[in-house]
């Protein structure tokens with residue numbers, strides 16, 4: 001992958017994302033600065049996954065907008081559970097899916113694309129797994145595979161949904177090293193995380209969400225005890241059946 005990066009920012013203006021009438025993210029404004037490393041945290045149901053999908057252009061806003069600076073490329077690491085492990089597909093083919101956006105799904109596979117996918121598998125510690133069916137992988141290996149698919153996309157902005165979920169300490173450390181490398185290369189990285197110790201250690205910026213934005217800025221300030229309490233109370237104030245802008249007072 002090239003070490004030269006275009007600076008890439010993602011700007012949100014009064015962004016509201018819903019599932020039908022059901023609110024998920026509510027009036028969010030701010031900017032993921034070029035080259036920043038940001039954690040998105042918040043209680044279950046706070047809207048974190050919906051926000052990542054909105055940033056990736058996979059969820060149309062109900063209100064407001066997301067603007068991507070320049071011609072930056074954006075790539076999403078979805079939650080591991082989104083991969084259908086019962087489907088009979090080999091690891092190399094999963095990684096090649098990362099190239100579809102640029103090459104098309106039904107085009108003849110070029111030798112250089114195949115070589116990039118093989119290289120990406122090796123980079124995540126899955127060298128030799130090219131022909132292994134995905135159903136035969138452990139959880140940690142599956143997460144490594146999704147990182148390889150992300151790697152071949154060579155994106156300027158990387159969106160990671162619970163990237164260290166259900167993986168052991170060694171896998172977590174290996175994948176975290178990749179995240180640090182991406183940050184070091186000047187890419188903009190945004191990750192949904194639940195481990196607040198990890199966030200405090202590794203992520204300079206944090207967005208704390210509870211459908212409404214609670215705080216967004218330097219991690220120590222965003223994760224203050226007062227902000228975390230506010231996030232919990234805000235999450236509880238949203239009844240599950242509430243409509244847009246209808247949280248309890």
Ligand SMILES: Nc1ncnc2c1ncn2[C@@H]1O[C@H](COP(=O)(O)OP(=O)(O)OP(=O)(O)O)[C@@H](O)[C@H]1O
Nearest residue numbers: 019022023024042043044045046047048049050051
């Ligand atoms: N497809 C859907 N249809 C209807 N409601 C949905 C859908 N997906 C998510 N929601 C609702 O939107 C809200 C936000 O969900 P989301 O998955 O974005 O939260 P999250 O912060 O990622 O949660 P978690 O930490 O549990 O993964 C929740 O109340 C959820 O029930």
